[in-house]
Amino acid sequence: MARAFAKISFTPNVQAVQTEMGSRMAYQAAELGVAEEVALGAAEQAFIAEHDSFYQATVSQTGWPYVQHRGGPVGFLKVLDDRTIGYADFSGNRQYISVGNLRGDDRVSLLLMDYPQRRRLKIWGRARAVDERTEPALLAKLESPDFRAPVERGIVIRVEAFDWNCPKYITPRYSQREVEALLVQARQQQPAAVARQAPGVLGSGALPLTITGIRQLTPRIRAYELRHADGELLPAYRAGAHLRVPIALPDGSVTFRAYSLTDVADNPSQYHIAVLRVDDGEGGSQALHDGWQLGTRFNVDAPDNYFSLHDNGRPALLIAGGIGITPIKAMAEELTTRGVDFQLHYAGRAPEQMAFVEDLRQHFPNQCRFYFSQAPTPARLDVSVLLNSVSADTVIYVCGPVRLIDAVRQTARRLGIADERLQSESFA
Ligand SMILES: Cc1cc2nc3c(=O)[nH]c(=O)nc-3n(C[C@H](O)[C@H](O)[C@H](O)COP(=O)(O)OP(=O)(O)OC[C@H]3O[C@@H](n4cnc5c(N)ncnc54)[C@H](O)[C@@H]3O)c2cc1C
Numbered sequence: 400m401a402r403a404f405a406k407i408s409f410t411p412n413v414q415a416v417q418t419e420m421g422s423r424m425a426y427q428a429a430e431l432g433v434a435e436e437v438a439l440g441a442a443e444q445a446f447i448a449e450h451d452s453f454y455q456a457t458v459s460q461t462g463w464p465y466v467q468h469r470g471g472p473v474g475f476l477k478v479l480d481d482r483t484i485g486y487a488d489f490s491g492n493r494q495y496i497s498v499g500n501l502r503g504d505d506r507v508s509l510l511l512m513d514y515p516q517r518r519r520l521k522i523w524g525r526a527r528a529v530d531e532r533t534e535p536a537l538l539a540k541l542e543s544p545d546f547r548a549p550v551e552r553g554i555v556i557r558v559e560a561f562d563w564n565c566p567k568y569i570t571p572r573y574s575q576r577e578v579e580a581l582l583v584q585a586r587q588q589q590p591a592a593v594a595r596q597a598p599g600v601l602g603s604g605a606l607p608l609t610i611t612g613i614r615q616l617t618p619r620i621r622a623y624e625l626r627h628a629d630g631e632l633l634p635a636y637r638a639g640a641h642l643r644v645p646i647a648l649p650d651g652s653v654t655f656r657a658y659s660l661t662d663v664a665d666n667p668s669q670y671h672i673a674v675l676r677v678d679d680g681e682g683g684s685q686a687l688h689d690g691w692q693l694g695t696r697f698n699v700d701a702p703d704n705y706f707s708l709h710d711n712g713r714p715a716l717l718i719a720g721g722i723g724i725t726p727i728k729a730m731a732e733e734l735t736t737r738g739v740d741f742q743l744h745y746a747g748r749a750p751e752q753m754a755f756v757e758d759l760r761q762h763f764p765n766q767c768r769f770y771f772s773q774a775p776t777p778a779r780l781d782v783s784v785l786l787n788s789v790s791a792d793t794v795i796y797v798c799g800p801v802r803l804i805d806a807v808r809q810t811a812r813r814l815g816i817a818d819e820r821l822q823s824e825s826f827a
Pocket residue numbers: 641656657658659660672673674675676677679680681682683684685722725726824825826827
């Protein structure tokens with residue numbers, strides 16, 4: 400296969416760069432290799448069958464490449480024979496860019512990623528659309544019987560080359576399905592009751608948790624997904640609640656820090672928290688960032704709440720500064736579920752340093768306003784204007800830096816807003 404791949408990819412410009420960078424000699428051998436039958440071997444076929452997604456590039460009429468993510472049930476990209484693969488094209492956003500591109504140029508390039516094992520397979524081929532009316536038997540071979548998404552057409556790809564790539568720079572990542580399989584394995588290897596008493600598991604709370612997901616939200620904020628270590632549902636909670644988690648410090652001692660739950664669910668199977676790395680603190684958040692890995696176990700008490708929402712239908716004004724967005728985001732979700740009017744005002748330095756900006760924009764486009772103090776045109780949250788603009792029955796919630804909370808409290812006092820209308824939570 401090396402020769403087919405090299406023939407397609409090592410164009411004169413690519414060869415020139417290889418020469419400049421000193422790798423030409425090594426790669427020339429691939430081009431000169433024996434011409435071989437382009438056939439997917441057992442390894443490629445098994446790899447393709449395990450996948451539930453891949454990236455596909457097509458060539459548009461303007462000459463621009465167009466890369467699209469394709470997802471479906473495991474094995475939805477099917478090997479029809481050792482030169483042919485195909486998939487059912489599910490109904491999507493109806494832009495039809497990839498399928499439109501194929502009318503002008505049938506060349507596609509696929510990238511299949513295996514993040515946990517740090518492997519990737521590239522496939523080049525020529526694709527065509529399959530219409531159910533003219534080729535029903537072929538389309539039937541591409542469908543996955545248990546997957547209910549409407550199929551618009553099939554895509555069949557004649558493979559012209561493939562290549563396995565080096566694992567460098569692939570960060571291991573795990574899908575929910577992969578994490579669940581690992582959890583089952585871990586439980587079988589180590590009965591939960593024994594694990595809970597193991598000296599390495601921190602905390603004495605009744606709720607055993609395992610870290611099942613980690614996401615870098617900004618350069619300094621990480622989100623953690625936590626599940627019951629035995630796969631059970633977790634205790635319910637209301638927006639504004641937090642967990643008190645044990646953290647091992649580098650000197651071997653254990654400290655505890657509180658982290659707000661960032662979303663709400665009736666019967667939660669996961670908790671989510673987001674943690675800012677504080678460099679000038681006593682090291683709790685740093686030790687957490689450095690020490691918490693997928694699979695890390697600890698025991699906590701059920702969530703506690705000193706910052707809960709009012710129960711009636713009065714409107715709410717939510718104000719967040721920086722990492723103070725964590726309980727405020729959960730509040731926005733709970734108010735939406737309850738059908739209560741709210742506005743959310745979120746201030747920080749710049750969007751790339753603030754958690755959940757895109758999520759909030761998407762989910763609450765009409766309720767959210769953002770203030771970026773370090774944007775090219777900085778926007779300041781004017782607390783006085785804001786508090787003056789809300790109706791007399793609005794309940795105000797603020798979470799963020801002490802100076803923001805103080806500013807809101809002082810302004811509220813000056814405007815004669817009753818104390819019961821203002822709730823705050825400080826992380827300091
Ligand atoms: C109810 C509650 C909910 C919380 N929820 C979250 C949350 O969702 N996400 C989160 O990242 N933190 C949250 N915190 C703060 C968290 O508990 C820790 O205080 C924080 O991670 C810093 O810990 P540390 O050991 O690194 O520093 P600490 O020694 O705890 O703090 C050192 C110094 O940093 C200040 N400080 C603490 N937190 C912050 C901060 N976020 N930004 C700037 N300065 C700070 C403290 O006032 C102190 O002066 C919450 C705190 C409380 C009480």
